Amino acid sequence: MIEVGQISGSLRKRLIITLIGGGAVLAVLIYLIVRTYATQIAQQGQDSILGASVTSILDAANLRKGDIEIDFPYASFSMLKTASDDRIFYAIYQDDKFLSGYERLAKMNPKTGTGSTFGNTIFKGANVRLASASRTLVGEGLRTELSITVAQTRDSLNGTLNRIGQNVALFGAGFFLLVIILAFWATSAAIAPLARLTSSITRRGPHDLSPVISPVPREMAPLVFSLNKLMGRLDQSLTRSEDFIAEAAHRVRTPLATVRSYAEAMLQRVEKEENRRAMRSMIRAVDESSRAAGQLLDHAMITFRVDNLDRRTVNLSELVTDLVIRLTPIAEMRDVQIKLEAGEAIQVSADVILIQNAIRNLIDNALKYAPQESVVDIVIVANPRPEISIKDEGTGFPNEEMHILANRFERGSNSESITGSGLGLTIAQDVAEAHGGRLSLSNQVKGGACVTFSF
Amino acid sequence: MRYIFILIFSLFSPPVLGQGWEDQRLFSNGTSSQTLRILSNTDTRFFAPIIESFLATQPSLSIDYLVTGSADLYDIFRTSPAEFDVVISSAMDLQFKLANDGYALPLNDIVHPNWAQWRKSLFAFSTEPAAIVINRNAFKGILTPKSRQDLIEALRARPETFKDKIGTYDVRQSGLGYFFATQDARSSETYWRLTEVFGSLNARLYCCSGDMIDDLISGRIAVAYNVLGSYALGRTDAQSEIKVILPSNFPTTMMRSALVSRETRFPTAARAFIQHITDIQADGEKAAAFPLPPLDQTAKPLISLGPELMTYLDILKRRTFIQEWESAIIQ
Ligand SMILES: Nc1ncnc2c1ncn2[C@@H]1O[C@H](COP(=O)(O)OP(=O)(O)OP(=O)(O)O)[C@@H](O)[C@H]1O
Ligand SMILES: [Mg+2]
Numbered sequence: 049m050i051e052v053g054q055i056s057g058s059l060r061k062r063l064i065i066t067l068i069g070g071g072a073v074l075a076v077l078i079y080l081i082v083r084t085y086a087t088q089i090a091q092q093g094q095d096s097i098l099g100a101s102v103t104s105i106l107d108a109a110n111l112r113k114g115d116i117e118i119d120f121p122y123a124s125f126s127m128l129k130t131a132s133d134d135r136i137f138y139a140i141y142q143d144d145k146f147l148s149g150y151e152r153l154a155k156m157n158p159k160t161g162t163g164s165t166f167g168n169t170i171f172k173g174a175n176v177r178l179a180s181a182s183r184t185l186v187g188e189g190l191r192t193e194l195s196i197t198v199a200q201t202r203d204s205l206n207g208t209l210n211r212i213g214q215n216v217a218l219f220g221a222g223f224f225l226l227v228i229i230l231a232f233w234a235t236s237a238a239i240a241p242l243a244r245l246t247s248s249i250t251r252r253g254p255h256d257l258s259p260v261i262s263p264v265p266r267e268m269a270p271l272v273f274s275l276n277k278l279m280g281r282l283d284q285s286l287t288r289s290e291d292f293i294a295e296a297a298h299r300v301r302t303p304l305a306t307v308r309s310y311a312e313a314m315l316q317r318v319e320k321e322e323n324r325r326a327m328r329s330m331i332r333a334v335d336e337s338s339r340a341a342g343q344l345l346d347h348a349m350i351t352f353r354v355d356n357l358d359r360r361t362v363n364l365s366e367l368v369t370d371l372v373i374r375l376t377p378i379a380e381m382r383d384v385q386i387k388l389e390a391g392e393a394i395q396v397s398a399d400v401i402l403i404q405n406a407i408r409n410l411i412d413n414a415l416k417y418a419p420q421e422s423v424v425d426i427v428i429v430a431n432p433r434p435e436i437s438i439k440d441e442g443t444g445f446p447n448e449e450m451h452i453l454a455n456r457f458e459r460g461s462n463s464e465s466i467t468g469s470g471l472g473l474t475i476a477q478d479v480a481e482a483h484g485g486r487l488s489l490s491n492q493v494k495g496g497a498c499v500t501f502s503f
Numbered sequence: 504m505r506y507i508f509i510l511i512f513s514l515f516s517p518p519v520l521g522q523g524w525e526d527q528r529l530f531s532n533g534t535s536s537q538t539l540r541i542l543s544n545t546d547t548r549f550f551a552p553i554i555e556s557f558l559a560t561q562p563s564l565s566i567d568y569l570v571t572g573s574a575d576l577y578d579i580f581r582t583s584p585a586e587f588d589v590v591i592s593s594a595m596d597l598q599f600k601l602a603n604d605g606y607a608l609p610l611n612d613i614v615h616p617n618w619a620q621w622r623k624s625l626f627a628f629s630t631e632p633a634a635i636v637i638n639r640n641a642f643k644g645i646l647t648p649k650s651r652q653d654l655i656e657a658l659r660a661r662p663e664t665f666k667d668k669i670g671t672y673d674v675r676q677s678g679l680g681y682f683f684a685t686q687d688a689r690s691s692e693t694y695w696r697l698t699e700v701f702g703s704l705n706a707r708l709y710c711c712s713g714d715m716i717d718d719l720i721s722g723r724i725a726v727a728y729n730v731l732g733s734y735a736l737g738r739t740d741a742q743s744e745i746k747v748i749l750p751s752n753f754p755t756t757m758m759r760s761a762l763v764s765r766e767t768r769f770p771t772a773a774r775a776f777i778q779h780i781t782d783i784q785a786d787g788e789k790a791a792a793f794p795l796p797p798l799d800q801t802a803k804p805l806i807s808l809g810p811e812l813m814t815y816l817d818i819l820k821r822r823t824f825i826q827e828w829e830s831a832i833i834q
Binding site: 116117118119120121122123124125126128129132133134135136137140147148149172173174 | 603604605621622689808809810811812813814817818819820823
């Protein structure tokens with residue numbers, strides 16, 4: 049099981065929430081600003097019409113024999129027509145004397161000559177907007193100030209504002225929706241390199257400790273840098289330990305060879321059966337140790353090589369024929385005959401040294417576990433995929449152990465009197481897997497083991 | 504019990520009870536519990552069929568139909584709006600002002616063309632032109648005038664014939680007369696020339712169209728100016744004596760309108776009544792069965808329901824207009 053480590057929060061969630069939250073705040077802000085602005089413009093629209101109405105009434109005023117006469121045009125009121133049928137009110141004052149219109153309509157303290165002043169008030173139970181303006185009239189020996197107030201209810205304005213409000217709200221909602229979409233898009237775009245890095249590391253082979261070289265965004269560079277450093281150190285320590293094993297095996301083998309040759313010589317000279325037995329088991333122990341050291345060395349070499357396969361085009365039949373020739377002396381010592389069945393040249397792309405090593409171990413097993421005067425069959429086929437099968441006439445693999453025999457240092461119950469280290473099948477399997485193939489063990493129906501090395 | 508009612512009634516409405524109505528009729532089937540009070544300036548004979556058809560669908564109602572002149576109507580209603588449930592008048596400007604000043608109850612669910620209503624509270628239901636009505640005898644041998652211009656020429660040509668024989672509204676007394684006069688004056692200068700001619704012929708001034716048409720039929724006057732064509736045509740008995748002419752250049756057209764008092768005691772019944780009138784009047788076929796002219800749906804009215812109707816109601820404007828009118832007509 050792989051530890052995930054503690055998870056606290058999610059970058060994606062945090063990013064999305066920040067972006068969407070920001071978008072929401074922006075949308076509300078846009079809504080408020082546009083609404084306020086639209087209200088101002090709509091209000092200005094009403095004000096300008098009210099102002100024009102006031103002005104048109106003021107302009108129609110004149111003094112006739114000391115009396116004020118205001119023959120204001122029809123347009124003064126018709127211009128105030130709205131779609132919502134707003135009510136209108138007006139008042140005409142001379143100095144502070146009420147002349148005409150609606151008496152209680154508030155007057156906005158107009159200042160002469162400064163144009164219209166505007167305000168809101170409640171008149172006859174309705175909210176009204178009002179405009180006021182005044183004008184000084186000068187006649188014979190008379191100076192009087194005329195002030196006009198025109199008011200209008202705000203139904204049409206409110207209708208317009210509601211419509212604008214709705215549209216702006218719709219716009220804000222649309223904007224917000226867009227922000228949400230953008231937030232998801234931006235987040236996944238920002239997270240993508242992280243996901244890419246993760247998948248490129250996950251996809252690696254088990255022994256690939258090479259540094260990450262594909263380009264990453266600046267923010268991820270420190271992470272990748274640390275990662276690469278960590279992998280470098282790991283790689284180094286792995287290589288070092290393999291080197292160490294190889295060195296150790298080598299150093300053990302040489303003195304063992306010396307010990308063995310002395311023991312052999314000694315065995316010739318010892319007479320006593322008891323001592324001879326001791327000498328023989330000593331020689332066997334030395335053989336076993338030597339074999340183990342050799343296999344360890346091979347295994348270390350293989351472990352190292354599978355990370356950087358030296359692939360070349362290899363003719364399988366040639367390679368196996370070569371091996372058989374080299375192993376023939378050993379086979380002859382046991383009166384075992386090796387039969388090789390190979391068709392035309394079968395080409396594969398593989399690391400020669402590894403394949404040789406693997407197949408040698410398999411043939412070695414066949415020779416070792418098969419009885420004397422038997423036959424070992426080696427068959428090479430090209431289809432459906434290149435395959436080498438080695439069959440012997442021995443007892444075969446112990447059935448219940450078959451599935452663990454390829455594990456490291458695992459030996460079968462049938463191997464008690466036979467020298468070995470339990471690494472042969474491990475090596476063959478590692479090599480097969482490094483080439484994208486597999487090693488399968490089985491027993492033949494007529495008896496005897498069958499090992500198939502496939503690419 | 505009854506005495507208490509009468510007492511309360513008399514306490515709250517002395518001005519109304521004291522009113523001398525031009526006409527008053529109670530439409531009732533005897534079993535009714537609610538009495539709608541309709542204040543109108545329209546002759547009862549124009550409204551009776553509509554009211555009767557309405558009561559046929561509303562057996563629990565009765566209607567008290569009160570008739571007075573448009574200017575009086577305006578004053579009476581303003582002083583005691585709670586006394587009346589429905590107000591009907593041909594003076595668009597005064598009706599508009601009542602609605603504008605908040606005396607009308609908004610009726611949101613009345614189905615009626617938009618241009619024929621204002622704020623869902625004032626509903627126009629007939630289109631009626633102001634007409635020149637002439638006595639056929641007086642114009643024997645003279646070309647019948649087709650326009651105001653023709654009329655001016657005809658009158659000028661025979662001042663001795665038409666002296667004292669012209670009738671028109673006294674705009675100081677009649678709300679409708681004032682409305683027609685101001686609208687005429689607004690549309691064309693011809694109005695003032697016509698008024699001056701009227702003045703020079705010592706025109707008679709009337710408060711109400713009824714008297715004017717009576718005098719026209721009797722031959723006391725030869726021309727009645729700005730009378731409602733519908734009223735003149737309504738006198739079916741006298742069509743051989745009089746002739747209704749719609750001035751061809753710019754007919755002044757008024758829309759009769761109705762509103763429900765904001766202080767009505769029977770909003771549902773009043774609303775139903777308005778819906779009844781508008782249903783009939785907006786549908787030419789239905790309206791054909793009733794004496795009132797229908798609402799003309801074919802042409803948008805020249806004088807629409809809008810705030811500009813209040814222009815000539817302004818005291819100063821009115822003073823100026825009346826002064827001008829008086830100086831033209833009283834010579
Ligand atoms: N051809 C075979 N017939 C029967 N048993 C076999 C055969 N080949 C392998 N085995 C069993 O599988 C076990 C594992 O074999 P493996 O080659 O890994 O180890 P080994 O032969 O014992 O030692 P070495 O590392 O020296 O080869 C053996 O101990 C033996 O029990
Ligand atoms: Mg082996």
